[in-house]
Amino acid sequence: MAPTKKDYCNCLETIKPVRDTLDVINGKWKLPIIISVSVGNDRFTDIQNSVPGITPKVLAKELKELEEHKLIKRTIIEGYPVKISYQAEVYADTLTPIIHALKEWGLNHRRKIMQKDR
Numbered sequence: 671m672a673p674t675k676k677d678y679c680n681c682l683e684t685i686k687p688v689r690d691t692l693d694v695i696n697g698k699w700k701l702p703i704i705i706s707v708s709v710g711n712d713r714f715t716d717i718q719n720s721v722p723g724i725t726p727k728v729l730a731k732e733l734k735e736l737e738e739h740k741l742i743k744r745t746i747i748e749g750y751p752v753k754i755s756y757q758a759e760v761y762a763d764t765l766t767p768i769i770h771a772l773k774e775w776g777l778n779h780r781r782k783i784m785q786k787d788r
Contacts, residue, residue, distance in 0.1 A: 694739050694741075695765070695768075697732075699721065699724055699728060699729070699732045700732055700735070700736060701765075701769060701772070702721045702724075703717060703721060703724075703729070703732055703733065703736060703742075704736065704741060704742070704758065704762055704765060704769075705769060706720040706721055707742055707756050707757065707758045707762075708758040708762060708763075708766075711756075712755045712756050712757060713753075713754075713755065713756075714726075714729065714730075714733075714754060714756070717729060717733075717756065733756060740759055740761050741758065741759055741761060741762040741765070742756055742757070742758060742759060742762065743756065743757045743758075743759050744756055745757065
């Protein structure tokens with residue numbers, strides 16, 4: 671009896687939403703920015719200082735994209751000088767379990783690769 675061909679569509683049910691997720695949070699900077707804002711860094715310079723290596727140009731671009739995806743809220747505070755504040759939207763809290771899972775995986779992976787083969 672010949673083996674049956676696996677149905678490739680089965681994995682697409684997982685691949686497509688994972689790809690959608692990665693399209694939103696992908697890259698070197700988005701999750702660190704979300705983490706920074708979520709812990710209370712609400713000013714541009716505070717966010718920049720808390721995310722090592724990010725340039726102002728990249729931070730501005732990433733904040734705009736996160737705002738478009740409803741993860742970060744930008745508030746303009748009138749006065750002199752005008753102040754701009756950033757807060758994590760309630761929707762950003764849905765990433766908390768993912769961030770914790772990534773943190774745990776990263777810690778475990780680092781321990782694993784640092785072990786000598788025995």
